[in-house]
Amino acid sequence: MNLSEDRLKWAYRAMVTARIYEETIAEIYMEGKTPKFDIAAGTIPGEMHLAAGQEPCAVGVCAYLRDSDAVTAPHRPHHVAIAKGVDLRKMTAEIFGKKTGLSHGKGGHMHLFDRDVNFTCSGIVAQGCGPAVGAALSAKMQGRDDIAVSYVGEGAVNQGGFHESVNLAALWDLGVIFVVEDNDWAISVHRKDAAAGPRIADRAAGYGIPGVYIEDNDTVALLKAAEEAVDRARRGDGPTIIQVETYRYMGHFQGDAEGYRPDGEKEALKERDPIPRFKQYLVDEGVLANGDAEKLEAEAQETVDDAIAFARESEFPEPEDALTHVFV
Amino acid sequence: MSERRLTMAKAMVEAIAQEMRDDERVFVMGEDVGPYGGIFDSTQGLLDEFGTERIRDTPISETSFIGAGVGAAMSGMRPIVELMFVDFFGVCMDAIYNLSAKNTYFSGGNWSVPMVIMTATGGGYSDAGQHSQCLHATFAHLPGMKVVHPSNAYDAKGMMTTAIRDDNPVFYMFHKGLQGLGWMWNVPGATTNVPKEPYTVPFGEVGVRREGSDLTIVTLGLMVHRSLDAAKKLSEEGIEAEVLDLRTLVPLDREGVLRSVEKTGRLLVVDEDYKSYGVTAEIIATVAEAGTTMHAPPKRVAYPDIPIPFSRPLEQFALPDADDIASAAHNLMKGAPSTVTA
Ligand SMILES: Cc1ncc(C[n+]2csc(CCOP(=O)(O)OP(=O)(O)O)c2C)c(N)n1
Numbered sequence: 001m002n003l004s005e006d007r008l009k010w011a012y013r014a015m016v017t018a019r020i021y022e023e024t025i026a027e028i029y030m031e032g033k034t035p036k037f038d039i040a041a042g043t044i045p046g047e048m049h050l051a052a053g054q055e056p057c058a059v060g061v062c063a064y065l066r067d068s069d070a071v072t073a074p075h076r077p078h079h080v081a082i083a084k085g086v087d088l089r090k091m092t093a094e095i096f097g098k099k100t101g102l103s104h105g106k107g108g109h110m111h112l113f114d115r116d117v118n119f120t121c122s123g124i125v126a127q128g129c130g131p132a133v134g135a136a137l138s139a140k141m142q143g144r145d146d147i148a149v150s151y152v153g154e155g156a157v158n159q160g161g162f163h164e165s166v167n168l169a170a171l172w173d174l175g176v177i178f179v180v181e182d183n184d185w186a187i188s189v190h191r192k193d194a195a196a197g198p199r200i201a202d203r204a205a206g207y208g209i210p211g212v213y214i215e216d217n218d219t220v221a222l223l224k225a226a227e228e229a230v231d232r233a234r235r236g237d238g239p240t241i242i243q244v245e246t247y248r249y250m251g252h253f254q255g256d257a258e259g260y261r262p263d264g265e266k267e268a269l270k271e272r273d274p275i276p277r278f279k280q281y282l283v284d285e286g287v288l289a290n291g292d293a294e295k296l297e298a299e300a301q302e303t304v305d306d307a308i309a310f311a312r313e314s315e316f317p318e319p320e321d322a323l324t325h326v327f328v
Numbered sequence: 329m330s331e332r333r334l335t336m337a338k339a340m341v342e343a344i345a346q347e348m349r350d351d352e353r354v355f356v357m358g359e360d361v362g363p364y365g366g367i368f369d370s371t372q373g374l375l376d377e378f379g380t381e382r383i384r385d386t387p388i389s390e391t392s393f394i395g396a397g398v399g400a401a402m403s404g405m406r407p408i409v410e411l412m413f414v415d416f417f418g419v420c421m422d423a424i425y426n427l428s429a430k431n432t433y434f435s436g437g438n439w440s441v442p443m444v445i446m447t448a449t450g451g452g453y454s455d456a457g458q459h460s461q462c463l464h465a466t467f468a469h470l471p472g473m474k475v476v477h478p479s480n481a482y483d484a485k486g487m488m489t490t491a492i493r494d495d496n497p498v499f500y501m502f503h504k505g506l507q508g509l510g511w512m513w514n515v516p517g518a519t520t521n522v523p524k525e526p527y528t529v530p531f532g533e534v535g536v537r538r539e540g541s542d543l544t545i546v547t548l549g550l551m552v553h554r555s556l557d558a559a560k561k562l563s564e565e566g567i568e569a570e571v572l573d574l575r576t577l578v579p580l581d582r583e584g585v586l587r588s589v590e591k592t593g594r595l596l597v598v599d600e601d602y603k604s605y606g607v608t609a610e611i612i613a614t615v616a617e618a619g620t621t622m623h624a625p626p627k628r629v630a631y632p633d634i635p636i637p638f639s640r641p642l643e644q645f646a647l648p649d650a651d652d653i654a655s656a657a658h659n660l661m662k663g664a665p666s667t668v669t670a
Pocket of ligand 1: 124
């Protein structure tokens with residue numbers, strides 16, 4: 001794969017940043033929600049979907065993206081946002097509902113929008129697919145070689161919006177990559193009880209486009225596959241589906257009792273943590289030498305701490321601000 | 329008589345279970361309705377009793393499984409399908425609007441579509457604009473589908489039983505804040521005595537939740553409780569409000585509304601749904617068309633015409649509360665006209 005050492009280090013730092021971020025948000029989310037859990041209470045109210053364990057999906061593809069490439073994320077967006085370079089201070093302030101947030105508190109954690117890096121979200125399953133097709137279509141019509149990446153969960157591939165979008169992108173040879181983050185679970189429903197056919201990536205054949213399956217949450221394998229998919233998209237040769245076998249280390253949302261999950265499943269997945277595995281790869285390849293990893297990890301921690309402090313210190317919007325931004 | 333208090337969620341589940349025991353044709357489909365028991369507890373425990381054949385977890389494929397509900401209803405079954413949040417209607421509106429609600433008419437009455445679509449509504453817990461809407465009027469606007477919205481456990485059970493036995497499609501909307509969920513705020517008034525045996529609550533009859541002579545507050549769902557809170561405050565100040573719970577939007581008990589307004593001569597309509605083109609307008613139009621003699625122009629309190637914001641102060645500002653209702657009632661008593669906003 002054709003990535004500079006700096007970019008590989010960036011990937012490691014982004015993964016660590018995303019992990020620390022999710023663990024930190026998980027803690028803060030519980031502030032004001034104990035002893036009795038109330039979703040409406042506390043520092044961060046509302047639903048909270050965290051992505052610890054899914055970091056490879058984020059950096060594996062975003063490693064090749066520029067600010068002008070579009071990314072559409074679903075309800076579980078933080079890791080992808082971090083890898084796409086969304087301003088972490090503003091993003092965190094948004095998640096806290098503060099005036100200094102990306103959207104001044106109007107969107108919250110499921111609706112993160114950052115124009116500077118062309119990042120958007122939808123909390124409606126699979127509804128990021130259409131806009132990704134539109135972003136790629138615009139690039140083509142405007143003669144740019146920018147591409148679009150649509151992130152969806154494996155549960156979302158059973159939604160019409162996914163199929164219609166893959167078909168359209170394939171039909172018009174648009175530069176879209178559909179990244180299916182296959183963490184096995186759509187809330188409480190397992191992939192096997194929801195998706196017919198052996199593999200989601202196999203569905204690509206039906207549209208005459210490449211479909212790639214990445215086993216075992218493997219960052220390096222994904223980096224290699226994504227490089228090809230991104231090149232294909234930039235060349236104007238059309239879309240690719242990449243299904244990544246990934247791991248969900250937390251509940252569907254925070255507060256999920258996860259009674260549907262087999263005993264020991266999570267523990268076994270944690271044994272396969274993709275972050276130390278990627279670190280080992282970088283050490284073996286000579287990318288990380290003495291003290292490099294620690295330095296990157298410290299930087300990640302600092303970035304998160306800084307963003308959280310910024311969000312905490314920021315003011316809430318004025319109540320009447322609710323009435324603004326309905327139209328431009 | 330034995331007293332037994334149930335949450336609204338438990339009351340709904342009891343109605344479904346009793347009808348399922350009684351009628352083999354009744355079954356449930358939806359996301360996370362199986363082992364999870366429904367994100368808002370609407371199917372808790374049903375899987376244990378009825379198994380996976382009749383309590384069916386679906387993929388996230390609303391167009392398909394709600395469409396399948398229509399097909400099953402036209403093929404001898406009586407499905408109950410759950411749309412997890414009403415906000416997700418966008419991906420399956422055709423099955424709801426163009427199939428379930430129209431097939432009876434298009435078939436010249438040769439076919440009926442006996443299905444229940446149950447769905448969670450409402451905000452107030454910072455879930456933002458794709459997970460907090462009410463959309464009462466969006467569904468009530470369409471001919472061919474009944475639209476019901478209980479405000480308490482007694483009605484929730486009786487109306488679910490009525491819905492399941494109805495030969496028409498029934499859109500059964502329940503408010504998250506009334507369900508008695510263990511993980512969010514609750515309105516205590518929604519948990520009520522519920523008889524064990526099956527019973528029905530007829531559609532098209534307002535519930536008079538409080539009698540009063542000075543003004544009529546017409547409302548539904550969560551806002552019934554907010555209006556009762558407001559009425560209590562008003563009463564301490566010597567203003568007696570009558571509070572009507574619409575319970576069903578289709579059919580709509582226009583006579584029930586007119587009866588009360590003829591008595592009080594003042595009308596305030598309260599809705600958690602968006603203000604324009606909605607329930608508030610329909611009720612005021614009903615009274616206007618009837619030519620009822622009024623002491624003051626009617627008023628409404630509803631959600632402003634904005635997408636629902638995430639941040640707590642923004643959302644709380646926009647949501648109607650008891651103070652907003654009481655202050656509108658005061659203005660109504662003074663006969664002050666409403667300010668017209670864009
Ligand atoms: C159209 C639609 N249906 C249902 C939901 C409710 N919902 C939110 S996330 C989710 C599960 C998504 O599973 P998956 O796509 O695998 O993503 P994951 O949560 O595993 O990241 C569901 C059913 C929704 N947001 N939108």
